[in-house]
Amino acid sequence: MKMIPMSRARMDITKLPELLSKDPGEGAVVITRRGEPVLAVMTYELYDALIETLEVLGDPELMKALRQGINDMKEGRTTPWEEVKAELEL
Numbered sequence: 001m002k003m004i005p006m007s008r009a010r011m012d013i014t015k016l017p018e019l020l021s022k023d024p025g026e027g028a029v030v031i032t033r034r035g036e037p038v039l040a041v042m043t044y045e046l047y048d049a050l051i052e053t054l055e056v057l058g059d060p061e062l063m064k065a066l067r068q069g070i071n072d073m074k075e076g077r078t079t080p081w082e083e084v085k086a087e088l089e090l
Contacts, residue, residue, distance in 0.1 A: 003030045003037070016041055 002019075004012075009031045012019070020026060020043050028042035042050075056062050072078060 001030050006033045
């Protein structure tokens with residue numbers, strides 16, 4: 001993750017969206033004060049994905065279903081997509 005000092009962040013705040021979009025894999029920068037991390041600035045897409053992930057992780061029923069789906073895949077208990085489309089007449 002890219003780290004930038006607070007003084008630079010203050011001067012470049014309006015340029016941060018472009019800085020973050022240059023490397024979509026990053027998605028965030030750490031703002032430091034006296035060399036210590038104090039803030040993280042991220043793209044809205046990353047923020048939204050993190051919130052969605054937290055919601056999924058916080059939902060016991062959804063996590064149970066997710067774990068079951070992962071186990072089903074590992075055990076080969078899946079249906080090929082082409083078969084599903086044919087059943088649904090898609």
